Amino acid sequence: MKKKIIFLVFILLLFITALAGCLDFINIDGSTTYESHPTSVLYTISYGYNINCTGSGKYNIFYKCDLPEVLNGNILDIIILNNDYDDELLATWNSVKSWEIISNLNKEYNLGINATVKAESFIISDLSGGDALSIQEINDRHPDIVSQFTQAQSNDTTIFIDPYDKDIKNIANQVLFESGTNNSFLVAKDLFKWLKQNTEYNIHFDNDNVQTSSYTLQCRTGDCDDLTFLYISLCRSLKIPSRFIRGFLVENSYAIPHAWAEVFVGGDLGDDGWIPVECAGISSSIEIEIHQNFAIEDVEHLRLFKDDGSNESLNISLSGVYYRLYSENRNIDAQAFSDISNYSVLKNQKLVIEQDEKRVYT
Numbered sequence: 623m624k625k626k627i628i629f630l631v632f633i634l635l636l637f638i639t640a641l642a643g644c645l646d647f648i649n650i651d652g653s654t655t656y657e658s659h660p661t662s663v664l665y666t667i668s669y670g671y672n673i674n675c676t677g678s679g680k681y682n683i684f685y686k687c688d689l690p691e692v693l694n695g696n697i698l699d700i701i702i703l704n705n706d707y708d709d710e711l712l713a714t715w716n717s718v719k720s721w722e723i724i725s726n727l728n729k730e731y732n733l734g735i736n737a738t739v740k741a742e743s744f745i746i747s748d749l750s751g752g753d754a755l756s757i758q759e760i761n762d763r764h765p766d767i768v769s770q771f772t773q774a775q776s777n778d779t780t781i782f783i784d785p786y787d788k789d790i791k792n793i794a795n796q797v798l799f800e801s802g803t804n805n806s807f808l809v810a811k812d813l814f815k816w817l818k819q820n821t822e823y824n825i826h827f828d829n830d831n832v833q834t835s836s837y838t839l840q841c842r843t844g845d846c847d848d849l850t851f852l853y854i855s856l857c858r859s860l861k862i863p864s865r866f867i868r869g870f871l872v873e874n875s876y877a878i879p880h881a882w883a884e885v886f887v888g889g890d891l892g893d894d895g896w897i898p899v900e901c902a903g904i905s906s907s908i909e910i911e912i913h914q915n916f917a918i919e920d921v922e923h924l925r926l927f928k929d930d931g932s933n934e935s936l937n938i939s940l941s942g943v944y945y946r947l948y949s950e951n952r953n954i955d956a957q958a959f960s961d962i963s964n965y966s967v968l969k970n971q972k973l974v975i976e977q978d979e980k981r982v983y984t
Contacts, residue, residue, distance in 0.1 A: 653974055653975060653976045653977055654909075654913070654974070654975040655972050655973070655974050655975075656913070656914070656972055656973040656974075656975075657972065658970045658971060658972045659920075659970065659971070659972075659973075660920075660921055660967045660968075660969070660970055661742060661743040661920070661921060661969050661970065661971040661983055662695075662740070662741070662742045662743070662921065662967070662968040662969035663739075663740075663741050663872075663921045663965065663966065663967055663968060664738070664739070664740050664741075664964070664965075664966050664968055665738075665739055665741075665872065665962055665963070665964055665965040665966070666736065666737070666738050666739070666962070666963045666964045667690065667736070667737055667739060667870070667872065667877055667924065667960065667961070667962055668703070668734065668735070668736045668737075668959065668960070668961045668963075669687075669734050669735060669870070669877065669958075669959060669960040669961070670685075670687055670703060670732070670733045670734015670735060670958075670959060671685060671731075671732075671733050671734060671942070671943045671956050671957065671958055671959070672730065672731070672732055672956070672957045672959055673685075673730065673731040673732075673733065673943065673945075673954060673955070673956045673957075674730045674731075674954070674955045674956075675725070675727070675728055675729050675730070675731070675952070675953070675954050676728050676952075676953045676954075676955075677728070677949070677951045677952045677953045678726070678728075678949060678951045678952060679726060679947065679948050679949020679950075679951050679952035680724070680725070680726045680948040680949065680952070681723075681724075681725060681726070681945055681946065681947050681948065681949075681952050681954060682722065682723065682724050682945060682946040683721065683722070683723040683731065683733075683943065683944075683945045683954070684721070684722055684723075684943070684944050684945065685720070685721045685733050685942075685943040685944075686710065686712065686718045686719070686720045686721075686938070686941075687718055687719045687720075687721075687733065687734055687735055688716055688717070688718050688868075688926035688927050689717045689718065689719070689735065689737075689926075690735070690737050690739060690869075690924055690925065690926060691924075691925040691926070691928075692739060692740075692741045692742075692923075692924060692925065693744040693893060693898065693919045693923070693925065694741070694742045694743065694744035694919070695739065695740045695741040695742045695921075696739075696740045697737055697738070697739055697740075698737075698738040698739070698740055699737065699738040700735060700736070700737045700738075701735070701736040701737070702719055702735060702736075703732050703733060703734045703735065703736060704721065704731060704732060704733050704734075706721065706723070707719040707720060707721050708720045708721075708722075712934075712938055713927075713928075713929070713930045713932060713934055713935035713938055713939075714930035714932075714935075715928060715930065716927055716928060716930075716938075719735065721733050733943070734959070738964075739872075739924060740968075741872075741921040741923075741924065742921060742969075743918070743919070743920045743921050743971075743983065744892075744898065744918065744919040744920075745917070745918045745919075745981055745983065746891055746892060746897055746917035746918065746981075747980050747981050747982060748979065748980055749811070749912070749916075749917070749975075749979040749980070749981065750808075750978075750979045751803075751805045751806075751807030751808040751811070751887070753889040753890060753891055754805055754806050754807035754808075754887040754888060754889050754891060755805075755806055755887060755888030755889055755895075756804040756805055756806060757804050757805075757806050757809065757860060757861060757862060758804060759806075759888065760806055760861075760862070760863065760886065760887075760888050761861055763888070764863070764886070764888065764895075767863045767886055768861055768863055770863070770930070770931040771858070771863035771864060771865050771886065771931045772785060772858040772861050772862070772863055772864075773785070773858070773931060774786055775929075775931070775932070775933055775935070775936045776933055776936065777933065777936060777937050777940065778937075780834060781834060781836075782832060782833075782834050782835060782851050782936060783835055783851050783854050783855050783858070783866075783936070784834065784835050784836055784855050785855050785856075785857075785858035785859035786859070787835065787836045787839070787855065787859075789836070789839055790835060790836065790839060790852075790855050790856060790859055791859045793816065793839075793856065794813065794856045794857075794859040794860050795859075795860070797809070797812050797813050797816050797856075798812075798860055800812070806862050806885070806886075806887040806888065807887040807891070807897070807917070809860065809862065810857055810862055810864075810885045810887065810897075810899070811912065811916055811917075813853065813856045813857055813860075814853065814899060814901075814911070814912065814915075814916050815908055815911075815912070816856070817849065817852065817853050817856070817901060818903070818908050818911045819908060820842060821838070821842050821843060821844065821849055821852070822842065822843045822904075823843075823844070823845065823846075823849060823902050823903070823904050824843045824844065824845065825845050826844070826845065832847045832848060832851070832940065833847075833848040833851070834851070835848075835851045835852040835854070835855040838851065838852045839852055845902070846880050846881045846882065846901065846902040847881045849901040849902055850866050850881045850882055850883045850901045850902075851866070852901075853883050853899065853901045854866060854883055857883075857885055862885060862886070862887075863885070863886035864883055864884065864885045864886065865883070865884050865896075865928065865929035865930070865931060866881055866882070866883055866884075866929045866939070867881065867882050867883070867884055867898070867925055867927070867928055867929070868880070868881050868925075868926055868927040868939050869881075869923060869924045869925040869926040869927070870923075870924045870926070870960060871922050871923065871924075872921075872922050872923075872924050872962060873922055873962075873965075874962065874965050875961075875962050875963070875965065876960075876962060877924070877960035877961070877962050878960070879960070880902070880923070882898060882899060882900045882901060882902070882919075882923065883898070883899040883900075883901055884896040884897065884898055884899065884928075885897055885899055891917075892917070897917040898917065898918065898919040898923075899915065899916055899917070900914075900915035900916075900918075900919070900923075901915075903915045913973065913975050913981065914973065918981070927939050942958065943956050943958075971983040971984060972984050
């Protein structure tokens with residue numbers, strides 16, 4: 623098991639390294655061109671849990687599996703791996719297949735989803751924030767969104783997203799002051815710059831628990847969950863609505879659980895005003911981080927769960943399969959799986975950053 627964890631960590635690091643990007647050349651006209659990479663892909667993904675029940679005695683198994691989504695593209699086909707399920711809608715808008723199994727049989731269950739995905743890269747071309755609302759305009763025009771997505775979020779015992787933390791608020795206010803603007807897109811971009819300049823992506827091998835945003839701020843290091851929660855806390859402390867997304871990073875034959883953020887900047891930008899932000903890149907260049915990870919969602923990202931700002935949403939996103947045993951002689955072994963097959967690249971393109979702060983794929 624330990625070797626498997628180390629292998630998955632190694633694969634995840636390869637994914638994150640890929641997020642760092644690679645410059646191809648700087649053009650004579652001042653524009654920047656990055657190396658060609660996939661911007662449209664087609665693949666099949668299978669994910670869920672293999673659960674093996676041995677021994678004797680009654681047991682209950684509970685599992686809720688999120689349906690996949692892409693910000694740009696289509697889910698072409700979905701097959702449910704075990705037909706004894708219910709349909710549920712959780713945390714406002716998350717469609718899931720739900721299993722509740724009650725049995726005393728020795729049996730192996732395969733619970734999950736098989737889906738065919740066509741994904742295309744999503745990009746906000748204009749990095750100048752011209753179409754975004756100001757923070758004040760968001761608060762005036764969208765008070766419901768502000769109320770829903772600027773609060774703290776916790777489970778029963780711990781506050782993970784904490785916009786009220788004194789140190790987080792002080793840093794965010796300093797960034798806002800130095801930004802010299804109230805444009806929500808530009809302030810969110812400057813908060814992203816601060817995150818990249820003052821934190822490092824690292825997997826904590828000693829435990830798999832998600833860190834609180836205040837702890838991540840203190841130690842200045844964390845994995846994708848930790849850095850995403852800190853970034854969301856920074857945004858929310860300035861009343862910029864933000865939320866987390868959970869899903870997979872997908873490439874060739876691997877799908878690794880992942881988390882990233884969305885920020886609400888209004889206007890006609892993004893997904894009804896929401897723009898994606900990848901917080902786990904590891905490039906030493908802030909410009910590369912902005913160009914490839916801010917207001918852009920590449921084909922490697924597959925969405926499963928979208929936060930609705932509630933404590934319930936946080937609790938659901940941190941949970942997996944769980945079970946109850948009614949006998950000391952009953953054993954249950956639950957192993958998560960996420961497999962990719964039939965992966966094909968439909969289009970390769972280069973990302974070009976033009977002088978006027980516009981991004982295009984060519």
